Amino acid sequence: MTSTRGFHGLRALYKRELSGYFNTPLALVFMIIFVALSGALTFYLGNFYDRRQADLLPFFQFHPWLYLFLLPALAMRLWAEERRSGTLELLMTLGIPSYQLVLGKFLAAWTFAGLALVLTFPLWVTVNYLGDPDNAAIVTSYLGSWLMAGAYLAISQCLSVLTRSQVIAFILAVAVCFVLTLSGFPMVLDAFQSWAPGALVDAVASLSLMTHFEGLSRGVITFSDVWFFAVTMAVWLLANRCLLDMKKA
Amino acid sequence: MIKIEALVKYFGALKAVDGLAFEVNPGDVLGFLGPNGAGKSTTMKMLTGYLHPDSGYINVAGVDVVQEPALAQQHIGYLPEGAPAYGDMTVEAFLRFIGEARGMSAIACESAIKRVSEQVELHSVLARPIDNLSKGFRRRVGLAQALLHDPQVLILDEPTDGLDPNQKRHVRELIAGLAQDKVVIISTHILEEVMAVCNRVLLIAQGRCRFEGSPAELEALSPHHQAVSLHLPDRDIAADQAQLKTLPDVADVVCEQAQWLTVLPRAGAFVYPQVDQWLREQQITPQSVRVESGRLDEVFTTLTRPAADDVTGDDGQNGGGSGVGEGSDQPDIDQKGIDKKGIDKKGASV
Numbered sequence: 001m002t003s004t005r006g007f008h009g010l011r012a013l014y015k016r017e018l019s020g021y022f023n024t025p026l027a028l029v030f031m032i033i034f035v036a037l038s039g040a041l042t043f044y045l046g047n048f049y050d051r052r053q054a055d056l057l058p059f060f061q062f063h064p065w066l067y068l069f070l071l072p073a074l075a076m077r078l079w080a081e082e083r084r085s086g087t088l089e090l091l092m093t094l095g096i097p098s099y100q101l102v103l104g105k106f107l108a109a110w111t112f113a114g115l116a117l118v119l120t121f122p123l124w125v126t127v128n129y130l131g132d133p134d135n136a137a138i139v140t141s142y143l144g145s146w147l148m149a150g151a152y153l154a155i156s157q158c159l160s161v162l163t164r165s166q167v168i169a170f171i172l173a174v175a176v177c178f179v180l181t182l183s184g185f186p187m188v189l190d191a192f193q194s195w196a197p198g199a200l201v202d203a204v205a206s207l208s209l210m211t212h213f214e215g216l217s218r219g220v221i222t223f224s225d226v227w228f229f230a231v232t233m234a235v236w237l238l239a240n241r242c243l244l245d246m247k248k249a
Numbered sequence: 250m251i252k253i254e255a256l257v258k259y260f261g262a263l264k265a266v267d268g269l270a271f272e273v274n275p276g277d278v279l280g281f282l283g284p285n286g287a288g289k290s291t292t293m294k295m296l297t298g299y300l301h302p303d304s305g306y307i308n309v310a311g312v313d314v315v316q317e318p319a320l321a322q323q324h325i326g327y328l329p330e331g332a333p334a335y336g337d338m339t340v341e342a343f344l345r346f347i348g349e350a351r352g353m354s355a356i357a358c359e360s361a362i363k364r365v366s367e368q369v370e371l372h373s374v375l376a377r378p379i380d381n382l383s384k385g386f387r388r389r390v391g392l393a394q395a396l397l398h399d400p401q402v403l404i405l406d407e408p409t410d411g412l413d414p415n416q417k418r419h420v421r422e423l424i425a426g427l428a429q430d431k432v433v434i435i436s437t438h439i440l441e442e443v444m445a446v447c448n449r450v451l452l453i454a455q456g457r458c459r460f461e462g463s464p465a466e467l468e469a470l471s472p473h474h475q476a477v478s479l480h481l482p483d484r485d486i487a488a489d490q491a492q493l494k495t496l497p498d499v500a501d502v503v504c505e506q507a508q509w510l511t512v513l514p515r516a517g518a519f520v521y522p523q524v525d526q527w528l529r530e531q532q533i534t535p536q537s538v539r540v541e542s543g544r545l546d547e548v549f550t551t552l553t554r555p556a557a558d559d560v561t562g563d564d565g566q567n568g569g570g571s572g573v574g575e576g577s578d579q580p581d582i583d584q585k586g587i588d589k590k591g592i593d594k595k596g597a598s599v
Contacts, residue, residue, distance in 0.1 A: 087334065093322050093325070
């Protein structure tokens with residue numbers, strides 16, 4: 001007989017999800033586009049050469065924008081597809097607690113995003129060839145970027161549970177991620193400033209993914225930034241779990 | 250083994266399941282019968298712990314499903330409607346995933362895959378992606394998945410939907426074989442299936458139980474139960490009809506087809522001896538005679554008709570007959586007659 005204890009459900013789902021990316025052309029397409037876009041942005045918009053500095057700031061500073069579109073695309077199918085094809089019913093009657101389902105899917109997507117990030121290593125090689133960068137700072141930035149990717153994925157995965165349509169899931173996720181990316185900037189804050197109390201405006205401003213990545217992208221690691229991304233992930237995954245239980249009908 | 254009490258489920262304002270109660274014991278194969286939208290799938294989803302009931306009690310293998318769904322699910326093998334599966338995986342990888350997710354060890358998993366692929370004859374497609382399989386094979390993959398952990402309770406939502414007659418027979422034999430030590434619940438709108446595999450029937454419409462009993466008891470509700478049909482070519486049908494009506498225990502005599510007379514008995518009566526005697530007295534040799542065991546589609550339509558007080562406009566619920574016959578590949582489902590020749594083919598699909 002099988003048992004309810006342990007994490008075999010999480011492990012099995014994680015394995016299935018991760019290999020699922022490579023069973024389809026999705027992995028290949030995503031990785032190529034991610035690496036190509038991040039390279040192009042670094043060299044053209046980031047003026048990598050003209051800055052004449054041996055660091056990867058031009059590379060990391062575009063990550064919020066890259067993630068804003070690519071990670072919702074990665075996460076949009078996570079629940080929407082299960083709901084559309086009816087496999088959600090199968091998945092949720094295997095005796096796996098729902099928190100393990102949410103975590104299994106999330107960890108697989110996050111691992112995949114990490115792999116995509118690792119594939120940008122030629123830039124690191126390049127910058128080491130051209131100059132003498134602070135490699136510790138670069139590693140910190142990579143970890144920071146991966147942490148931020150987790151936040152984008154948690155948000156997108158949570159919103160995917162709301163609909164059967166992947167397109168709607170994508171648009172919803174991009175919209176929410178856009179607001180949260182820029183919530184420290186006038187574009188979003190102006191909408192609150194005229195009516196909301198100062199404390200709320202400050203609270204909204206503090207939710208900005210971009211602001212919290214600012215330090216990490218320069219290789220400066222602060223507890224508050226790491227904490228922010230960890231809490232963002234936890235909150236959205238928790239919301240995902242609650243919505244999953246509510247929305248399965 | 251399975252006990253349901255006063256089960257109620259609303260979808261918005263619609264009462265999908267309305268006070269359902271039943272019990273199923275080991276060795277039982279319960280057929281869940283009803284028109285589309287009657288609440289069959291909803292009830293199954295609640296039984297498997299996928300949906301929460303609004304009120305009521307469900308116990309499967311001694312576990313309260315509402316309180317401890319994950320524990321109850323270990324005892325349940327479930328084939329959801331349409332046999333969903335991950336199309337990008339191969340059959341073998343899919344079954345391995347199900348086994349691992351259910352906490353089976355690698356060795357147990359391999360032997361279970363071997364066992365179920367024998368049971369449902371999947372060896373030839375184990376290495377193929379599920380997306381590339383025919384409907385019949387996909388259904389079998391769904392069954393294999395439900396059987397993998399050798400559960401005590403099997404809940405199969407339309408297990409033979411979309412299969413060809415050979416595959417249907419095979420699946421029915423499989424279910425009959427499994428029923429010896431398990432509880433099986435199948436939902437269907439194919440009447441033939443109920444007769445073939447179930448020893449109990451629960452007929453529901455508008456979320457309520459309309460009949461519970463054995464398939465034979467269900468058939469006995471038909472006005473055609475024990476009716477005698479005679480094929481009398483070259484006879485004056487009208488005159489014979491009038492004479493037959495005068496026989497004792499005859500409720501009615503109808504002409505449903507050219508040169509055919511059907512003698513309907515009063516409820517519970519057996520008219521064959523009278524009819525036989527009359528034929529001898531008249532020195533008539535009919536071309537064929539058959540005694541009917543009842544027409545399920547007739548009973549189905551009568552029982553699923555909306556009650557006067559709860560007429561709803563929902564599609565698939567009015568009249569109740571909408572679901573019948575959709576999947577029935579053999580038109581003579583309602584006939585268990587002595588003589589299968591010249592069977593009335595029009596009665597099967599409503």
